Amino acid sequence: MSLTYKHHVIDTGLQGGGYAQTALADLDGCGRPEFIVGRREGELYVYKYRAPDHWTCYLLGSDSPSDVGAAIVDVDGDGRLDVVTGGAWYRNSGDFSVPFERFVFDADLAGVHDVAIGDIDGDGRVEVVTMSDRNDVRWYRIGDDPTQPWPASTRIGDPVHAGLALGDMDGDGHLDVVRTNVWYRNVKGDGSEWEQIPIGPSTPPPEDFQPPFAFDATKAVVCDMNQNGRNDIVFTDAEIPGGKIWWMENADGEGRTWTRHDLPQSEGPRRGAYHSLQVLDADGDGDLDIFSAEMEAVGGDGPPRWYLWENVDGKGGQWQEHVILDENLGGHEIVVGDITGNGKLDIVGKPWRPVEGNAVGGKMFVVFLEGI
Numbered sequence: 001m002s003l004t005y006k007h008h009v010i011d012t013g014l015q016g017g018g019y020a021q022t023a024l025a026d027l028d029g030c031g032r033p034e035f036i037v038g039r040r041e042g043e044l045y046v047y048k049y050r051a052p053d054h055w056t057c058y059l060l061g062s063d064s065p066s067d068v069g070a071a072i073v074d075v076d077g078d079g080r081l082d083v084v085t086g087g088a089w090y091r092n093s094g095d096f097s098v099p100f101e102r103f104v105f106d107a108d109l110a111g112v113h114d115v116a117i118g119d120i121d122g123d124g125r126v127e128v129v130t131m132s133d134r135n136d137v138r139w140y141r142i143g144d145d146p147t148q149p150w151p152a153s154t155r156i157g158d159p160v161h162a163g164l165a166l167g168d169m170d171g172d173g174h175l176d177v178v179r180t181n182v183w184y185r186n187v188k189g190d191g192s193e194w195e196q197i198p199i200g201p202s203t204p205p206p207e208d209f210q211p212p213f214a215f216d217a218t219k220a221v222v223c224d225m226n227q228n229g230r231n232d233i234v235f236t237d238a239e240i241p242g243g244k245i246w247w248m249e250n251a252d253g254e255g256r257t258w259t260r261h262d263l264p265q266s267e268g269p270r271r272g273a274y275h276s277l278q279v280l281d282a283d284g285d286g287d288l289d290i291f292s293a294e295m296e297a298v299g300g301d302g303p304p305r306w307y308l309w310e311n312v313d314g315k316g317g318q319w320q321e322h323v324i325l326d327e328n329l330g331g332h333e334i335v336v337g338d339i340t341g342n343g344k345l346d347i348v349g350k351p352w353r354p355v356e357g358n359a360v361g362g363k364m365f366v367v368f369l370e371g372i
Helices: none
Strands: 003-013 020-023 034-039 044-051 054-061 071-073 082-085 088-091 103-104 114-118 127-131 137-140 155-159 164-168 176-179 181-188 194-198 216-221 232-237 246-250 258-262 276-278 287-295 306-311 319-325 333-335 347-352 366-371
Touching: 003 054, 003 319, 020 333, 034 347, 044 232, 044 287, 054 319, 082 114, 088 232, 088 276, 088 287, 114 164, 127 319, 137 176, 137 216, 137 366, 155 194, 216 276, 276 333, 319 366
Parallel strands: none
Antiparallel strands: 003 366, 020 034, 034 044, 044 054, 071 082, 082 088, 088 103, 114 127, 127 137, 137 155, 164 176, 176 181, 181 194, 216 232, 232 246, 246 258, 276 287, 287 306, 306 319, 333 347, 347 366
């Protein structure tokens, strides 16, 4: 499979900044995914694909309480995928010309950076896990009547700004929770008791960039990188310039002994923060590759670029770095999927907020990388 992409700027009309809450999902049942993006404490939009350089943007909803996080799940069981952001969810109207109806499940849940979906209590139904450094790491059961406030959340542990992921880290069949430098073991498998276990440190912020949110803030993905049947974790430093990308090998299979493997980065100016992470088989050879991009808002010393690290040996031991976009357009919370329907992976992204001097005159934008 080719690692070649053709880029299209599909919108420069979004106003302001603070855009995150991204997802790629088939909301209308057409067989192709749509791109969802939201603004912190603002509007949500859905972009409908028509052609690589032609998308239609619809207002999906308003007043999102989320900072960054969003997730897609059929909340009310009607067969349509809904959108969860922060302490609210938006019921799929079935018609993009009609904004989705907003329901608040926790009015006190503020500033959510990460949202994840998984079966925490083992009952065969998914729950919602959230993290905010203004709250904690917690999970919610979706209520029998999801339009009403959901049952009181269950606390998992203390938060950091970013770095939430779900996966079975000890092989016991229960879904556990990763939070950057520790993971929480789902002791009884029902989400009622959690054991905190260390993983290893992230990169300290550099001396010239140390806001509180920068410490231990990562993107995280649970996966079996070396194909040995044990779940590992891939991390990027999400909120600091000059950060790293690495994966932690689950050396004992129980999540108590970890070995760090850093990915190579070519020489050059200090890079911007990696606030995107996708782990996927980009070249169709059966192993997992890693995608990320530099931000504009937490920039480096040169123009931002988008990267793909090819897993050369299939075990995460040898990597080749590819620059797949070098057009002075940064990326944040980028998503990946086959949008065109040609069997090749496409990439959609946008910045958190644009910076003066980017390739579109300092405007906010959405960019589509078409797999060709």
